[in-house]
Amino acid sequence: MKFSPFLIVVLLLLAVSAYGQTARFTVQLEASPALDVAQEKVKKLRESGVEAYIVRSEVPGKGTFYRVRVGIFDSLAEARSSARIFRTSGRSGILCCSI
Secondary structure (H helix, E strand, O other): OOOOHHHHHHHHHHHHHHOOOOOOEEEEEEEEOOHHHHHHHHHHHHHOOOOEEEEEEEEOOOEEEEEEEEEEEOOHHHHHHHHHHHHHOOOOOOEEEEO
16 A cells, blocks of 8 residues: 555654644655765755755665655744745645754
8 A cells, every 4th residue: 555745744744743742843854765965955045045955764674765854843834834835836745844
């Protein structure tokens, strides 16, 4: 069974809430199997004043991906607000996730 990224985020949030832990959130702008592509994206974002960073992740069955993320937020609402700003600037594929 294949799950959408949104559903996975929701399930993770529910799991965190169920255990009473404090979650923190980020906004993921892109994921690439190529480190140089992710580095170029981060460079462009930083040149425009956005503090972006890369998270290396092993994706089962797909290999290594480099996720370009911005921000660390204390609430999902804050992350979503930031994500809306990026969406209105024409970026797509944006999602909020817990860290």
